[in-house]
Amino acid sequence: MSSTAHLTWFARHEFRLAWREWLAMMTGGRRRRNRAVIGLLVFAAILHLPAYAVVARYVDLRFPLDPSSLIVLTATIFLSWALMLSQAIESVTRVFYARADLDLIMSSPAKLTNIFSIRIAAIALTVSSMALLLSTPFIDVLVYLGGPRWLAGFGVVLAIGLSAAAAAIAVTAFLFRVIGPSRTRLVAQIVSAVIGAGFVIALQVVAVLSYGTLSRFAFLTSDTAARIAPAPDSLIWWPARASLGDIEIMLLLLAAALVLLGVVMAVFAPRFADTVASVAANPAAVTQGRARAFRSGSRQQALRRKEFLLLRRDPWLLSQSLMQMLYLLPPALMLWRSFSGTSTAIVLITPVIVMAAGQLAGGLAWLTISGEDAPDLVATAPLPPSRVTRAKIEVVLIAIATVFAPLVVALTFASPQQAAVTAIAIIIATASAAAVQLWFRAQAKRSQFRRRQTSSRIATFAEAFSSIGWAATAALALTIPVAALVSGIMTLLTLAIAWKISPRQI
C-alpha cells in the first residue's frame, strides 16, 4: 500500500470510528442506525421552525450595523466558538486517554506523525460537522428568505469549528506540559465545562453588577459597551461581517482557520506519540489516602460514608460542582446587591437555584443509585435493598442541602417568604430527580457517567422537564400563585407519565 493510500485508509477508519461513536451516543449503544439517521433528519427538519422564529426577523441585516447589534452578533459567534472549544477539548482528551486502539497504532510500523495528523483533522471535522448540523436550519431560513449571501454562514461555522479544534489541541498539549498527563484529564474536563458556560456567566455577572438584572444582553446592548466598542473596520467584527455575507472576509477567516489547524498539526502531531506514551506510562496517579482508624456506625452509615467519600473524589462531580458554583455566582451577586436596594428582580434567583438543584441532584442520584462500581458486594451485603436505596437517596439530599442551604439562608434575610418557597422547591426538585433515577436505574460503572444521558432518553427528558417545571412553579408561586398551581400539576403529570413508562414502577 502506498503512503497516500495508507493515509486515505486511516482517514476512512477515523471517520468510521467517529461516526460509530456518534451513533452510539445517539442510540445509547443499541445499534439502531437507521432510526438514528431518520431521527436526526426529522430533528433537523423540525429545527427549521424555531430557527424561523429566531432569525427570520434578521434577514435584512447588512453591514454596517449599529454598535449594539454588531456586539450582540459578535458575542453570539464567540459563544458558539467557546462551546465548540469546550466540545473539542473533551474530544481531544477522549482520544488521548480512552481510545482502545492507541497501543495498536503505537506498535504499528506506520508513521505516527501522519497518523496523528489525520486524527487531529478528524477531531476538527467532527466538531465542525456537529456545528454545521445544528446551524444549517438557521442558515437555511436566512438563505431562503434573504438570499444566497447568507450561505457565507456555512463558511463562518466551518472556520469557527476548525479554529476551536486547533485551540483545543493546543490547550490540551499545554496542560500536558504544565501539569503532566495524570492531572490533565481532570483539569481538561473542568476547563471544558467552564469554557462552555464561562462567557455567558461572565456577561451575567457584569449585567448584575452594572444593571441589577440577570439578562446577559443588558451589558451587550448598553451604551457603555457601544462606547468602548472598536471602530467598524476592526478585525474583531470580521466574523460578524463574514456571517452577514461578506464572502471575501469569510474566505480570509476560513483560510486563517485552516492555517491555524495546519500549524497545530505540524507542531503537535509529532509530539502526540510522546504524549500518548506518557499517558500509558502513567495510567493513574498513585494517590495516598489518609491512614486513620476504622469508624463505627450502622450499615447505612457505612454506605453513606462510602458514597460521600466517592463523591468527594469524583472528578465529574468536582467539575460539575464548580460549574454549579459558577452558575450560582450571578444570582448570588444579585442577592448580595438586593440587601442594599429594593430590586424586584431578586425573584429571578429562585428558578435559577431550583433548576441548578434539580440538575445537580439528577447527576448525584445517577452516581449513587446507578453508578455502583461494586454492585455484587452491595447486593450480597446483609441488609435489605430498600435500606441500601434509602441510604443512597439520603446522600443526594444531604449533598444538595449542603450546597444550597447557604443560599437559602442568605435569601431568608432578603425575603423569608421567597426563601421558604425556594427551599420547598429545591426539596421537591431533588426528590423528583432522584425518583426519575430510581425508576430508570440501570447498573453501570461510575466512569460511564458521560453516557448516562444516552442510556435512557426518557429519563433524561423527564429529569430536565422536572427541573424546569419545578423552577417555573417556584417562580410563579412568588408572582402568580394560580399559575403556579397549573405549572405544578403539569410537572407532576410529566413525572407520572415517566413513572408509568419506566421499567421499574415503585
Add this chain to the structure above:
Amino acid sequence: MTSQLSALALRGLTKRFDRPAVDALDLTIHVGEFYALLGPNGAGKTTTLRMVAGLLRPDAGSVSILGVDALADPVAAKQIMAWVSDEPMIYDKLTPLEYLEFVAGLWGIDPRTSEKSARNLLISLGLEPHLNERCEGFSKGMRQKVALAGALVHDPRLIILDEPLTGLDALSARHVKGLLQERVRTGCTVIMTTHILEVAERMADRIGVIASGRLIAEGTLNELREQNGRNDTTLEDMFIALVDTEAAAA
C-alpha cells in the same frame, strides 16, 4: 477435616434464560469442606453460585446455607457468607483499607476487630506497601487480592469464589491458596470454581463437575478416578472425558 453438617444444600435449583442454565440441581457441601466446582464454559457454574449468593433469583428449588433458608431470609444468609466474583469489583477511588472498612461496616463488624483483621489480611496478601494508595492504579491481580481481603474481613463461614486465581501471579496465587486453606482449617467452608484443574486437584476435598446445568460427577479425586475406571489418570483427563461423554449424550 470435614464434618457431615451441611454448609450448603441445594435442592432442585433451577434457572432458565433462553435455555435451562441450571437444571434441577441437587448439591450438598459439608461444613469445613473445600469444594471445587468445575465445568466447561457456559455449564452453569457461575449462575449456580450467583443464585446461592443472592444475586439471582432461582426459578425453582431451595438454597440452604448453614441451615438458613437463603430465599426466605436472605439477610441472615448473607451475614454468614462472602462472594468474590471473577471480575474484581472494588472502588477505584478508595484505598484498600478504606474498602475493607466499608465492607466491615456493611457487615456490621466492630471496627476494633475489623481494622486489625483488615491490616493482617492485606499484609498477608502482600499489599502492605499499598495500604493507603487508591486502587485506581492497581493491576488486576492486586484488585483481585483487595476483593478477596474484602470477602474475608467479616469472617464468613461460607466463602464462594468464582475463578479467584485469574490474573494472579504464581506468588500471589500461592498466598491466596494458603489463606483459603487456613480458613478451611478453622472450620470455614470454601466453594470455588476454577478452570485451573491442577488447583482443584491439589486443594479440593471434593470436586463437582457440572455440565448443561446438571451435576454429572462428584466426589474426591480418588472417587472420581474409581468412577472413571482408571486409577492413574489426571483430573484433566477425567474432566475432558466426562465433558465429552456428556456432550455426546446431549
